[in-house]
Amino acid sequence: MAVVTLRAPLRDRAGGEANHDLPGATVGEVLRELERRHPKVTGWILDEQGRVRPHVNVFVNGERTREDGAVGEADVLQVLPSISGGYA
Amino acid sequence: MTELLVGTKKGLFVLEGDPSTGESFAIVTRAFAGDVVEYAIRDRRTGRYFAGVTSGFYGPRVLFTDDPAGEWQQAEGPAFPEGSETSLERIWRIEPGVADGVLYAGVAPAALFTSTDNGEHWELNEPLWKERLAGEWNPGAGGLALHSICTWPGKPDTLAVGVSAAGVWITEDGGQTWRTGYTGLVPEYMPEEQREGTNALCVHNMHRAPLRPERLFMQFHGNVYRSDDEGGSWTSIREGLPSGFGFPLVIDPADPDCAYVVPLVADVDRVTPEGKLRVHRTRDAGVTWTPLGDGLPSDEAYLTVLRQAFGSTGEGATQELYVGATSGDVWGSGDAGGHWFAAHERLAPVTSVRVA
Numbered sequence: 001m002a003v004v005t006l007r008a009p010l011r012d013r014a015g016g017e018a019n020h021d022l023p024g025a026t027v028g029e030v031l032r033e034l035e036r037r038h039p040k041v042t043g044w045i046l047d048e049q050g051r052v053r054p055h056v057n058v059f060v061n062g063e064r065t066r067e068d069g070a071v072g073e074a075d076v077l078q079v080l081p082s083i084s085g086g087y088a
Numbered sequence: 089m090t091e092l093l094v095g096t097k098k099g100l101f102v103l104e105g106d107p108s109t110g111e112s113f114a115i116v117t118r119a120f121a122g123d124v125v126e127y128a129i130r131d132r133r134t135g136r137y138f139a140g141v142t143s144g145f146y147g148p149r150v151l152f153t154d155d156p157a158g159e160w161q162q163a164e165g166p167a168f169p170e171g172s173e174t175s176l177e178r179i180w181r182i183e184p185g186v187a188d189g190v191l192y193a194g195v196a197p198a199a200l201f202t203s204t205d206n207g208e209h210w211e212l213n214e215p216l217w218k219e220r221l222a223g224e225w226n227p228g229a230g231g232l233a234l235h236s237i238c239t240w241p242g243k244p245d246t247l248a249v250g251v252s253a254a255g256v257w258i259t260e261d262g263g264q265t266w267r268t269g270y271t272g273l274v275p276e277y278m279p280e281e282q283r284e285g286t287n288a289l290c291v292h293n294m295h296r297a298p299l300r301p302e303r304l305f306m307q308f309h310g311n312v313y314r315s316d317d318e319g320g321s322w323t324s325i326r327e328g329l330p331s332g333f334g335f336p337l338v339i340d341p342a343d344p345d346c347a348y349v350v351p352l353v354a355d356v357d358r359v360t361p362e363g364k365l366r367v368h369r370t371r372d373a374g375v376t377w378t379p380l381g382d383g384l385p386s387d388e389a390y391l392t393v394l395r396q397a398f399g400s401t402g403e404g405a406t407q408e409l410y411v412g413a414t415s416g417d418v419w420g421s422g423d424a425g426g427h428w429f430a431a432h433e434r435l436a437p438v439t440s441v442r443v444a
Contacts, residue, residue, distance in 0.1 A: 010146075040162065044146040047175040048167035055145045085145035087097055087124060 002075045013040040028067035055085025091444035095125035098436030107422030110429040117157035130444040131184045140179025165210030166201035180235040186244035194234035198251045213263045225254035228290045236294035240301045248319045255289035272322035293337040300344035307337040325374025330361045336398030345373040350393045359390040383428030396440035412438030
């Protein structure tokens with residue numbers, strides 16, 4: 001199981017929990033499982049085509065990757081807003 | 089009291105006030121702080137509020153509630169089908185339909201979504217989407233946007249939609265088939281030899297006159313038009329306006345000859361002409377226009393009013409009008425534009441204004 005760590009507002013949409021133990025061999029699979037368990041996250045990290053949104057960053061063990069990035073047992077996925085997002 | 093839904097670059101502001109007093113409206117609540125609220129509306133049939141919201145990080149979505157100061161619920165969709173390689177970019181408009189429970193959403197990239205359960209679930213209109221894939225639909229400066237949705241009172245299967253920049257699309261069978269209507273629309277931004285037959289038509293706004301539903305008014309990219317044949321052909325009515333360029337348009341639901349526009353200088357200078365904010369009204373279907381500005385900024389006011397930032401309620405001499413600018417200011421009138429007052433100042437840049 002990989003561990004997905006979330007911050008607000010994603011944490012709040014995922015039952016208020018920051019850490020989630022989830023199965024999956026890729027970032028996309030792990031995040032789809034997060035959506036399945038917490039439907040309120042659907043569409044927030046991945047778009048409807050399963051792509052990580054352009055202004056969201058996913059790090060696996062500290063390395064930035066996208067939806068097709070490999071995930072191993074006990075890997076840590078951090079989901080963070082990108083500095084390129086938001087509005088002035 | 090009037091309740092005003094003001095979408096801004098920094099959330100939804102719900103204002104409340106009495107336009108007959110000429111005093112500023114109070115902020116009742118602010119929702120979606122930090123996110124762009126492109127459009128907000130209250131479906132007067134059910135009392136349910138809807139907002140099209142885009143997070144700069146987490147993308148666009150439709151949310152609804154019965155109490156805008158309470159919790160908002162995320163709708164299921166609009167979303168493009170998996171495998172379509174297309175992702176929702178923005179919600180441009182949410183429009184109640186004619187049949188019970190039906191609402192429409194116009195989005196970018198240009199597509200129409202329909203809900204049959206009061207906005208809780210949304211489905212892509214596939215036939216129009218196939219037209220978009222088969223045709224050469226090009227984006228305007230604001231993206232490829234389906235932003236105008238004109239229902240026909242008493243005819244739930246008839247709809248006209250406006251797309252920037254792919255013209256007018258009309259269905260009479262509930263969205264199963266679509267045809268275009270563009271005779272008379274002149275894309276002056278195209279070389280003369282390429283204008284004929286092109287669908288690169290930058291519709292900025294379109295409204296139907298409910299008491300004469302075959303009539304539509306359109307703010308175009310550099311012109312204002314009227315159609316008296318359900319959108320099949322269009323006649324320029326820009327004569328008498330300081331400019332043909334602008335974005336919003338409002339009609340008087342009780343007067344099929346009445347429309348309001350807010351001209352801007354031109355596409356290369358999208359501010360109010362001569363430093364004055366003026367709403368222009370016709371009461372003779374566009375033969376003549378009257379500038380309305382008593383109480384509006386008239387000195388060094390170089391303002392931009394966006395496509396959905398002009399709303400109204402009521403009709404005739406007591407029609408209430410509300411116009412918002414990217415300066416963050418909102419002005420209102422309780423007498424069809426005869427007199428104006430500052431409904432609120434110094435909000436975030438205004439993207440939409442609708443009366444609840």
